[in-house]
Amino acid sequence: MRITLGEYIFDISTDENEKYYKNERYVSEGCECDGCRNYELAVEQVSYEIREMFKRFSIDIKKPAEVYVNYSQNNILCYGGFYHLCGTIIKRESPWEIISETKNSAVSHLNENRMIWLEKSFRIAFQEGCALLNENSPLPCIQMEIAAYLPWVLTKKNIYEC
Numbered sequence: 727m728r729i730t731l732g733e734y735i736f737d738i739s740t741d742e743n744e745k746y747y748k749n750e751r752y753v754s755e756g757c758e759c760d761g762c763r764n765y766e767l768a769v770e771q772v773s774y775e776i777r778e779m780f781k782r783f784s785i786d787i788k789k790p791a792e793v794y795v796n797y798s799q800n801n802i803l804c805y806g807g808f809y810h811l812c813g814t815i816i817k818r819e820s821p822w823e824i825i826s827e828t829k830n831s832a833v834s835h836l837n838e839n840r841m842i843w844l845e846k847s848f849r850i851a852f853q854e855g856c857a858l859l860n861e862n863s864p865l866p867c868i869q870m871e872i873a874a875y876l877p878w879v880l881t882k883k884n885i886y887e888c
């Protein structure tokens with residue numbers, strides 16, 4: 727299925743994504759740390775637009791392949807992470823910038839301002855290079871990177887706040 731989003735055009739298999747996300751585990755089943763448990767609850771409160779975007783791709787927002795807390799400020803947690811989905815990128819706008827390059831390696835940086843802003847607090851970008859693939863990963867696989875600012879919603883103390 728062809729999906730256009732911002733500067734990107736995709737060919738996405740929503741059927742494969744549905745199968746994959748049905749069998750994947752919730753983020754809190756894979757890791758019990760506060761950051762992951764908070765993510766799973768906080769995404770219940772994201773806006774209609776964000777939920778619709780995930781629905782278009784048939785991605786379960788509670789099942790990222792990886793999610794982590796970068797920092798917390800005023801009880802808003804800055805999350806990084808990514809989701810896997812089945813399909814190919816037909817046209818892309820790369821938000822990755824190469825900072826330094828030698829003959830053998832390149833260091834790149836994800837420029838949040840060049841990601842797709844679903845809204846100010848939720849940005850996404852896509853790439854073909856996928857991390858943490860396993861035997862269940864959908865193929866061909868693309869990776870949706872996120873930068874999300876989500877509130878602390880657990881009743882316990884926020885250990886990320888300094």
Ligand SMILES: [Zn+2]
Binds near residue numbers: 759763
């Ligand atoms: Zn965790």
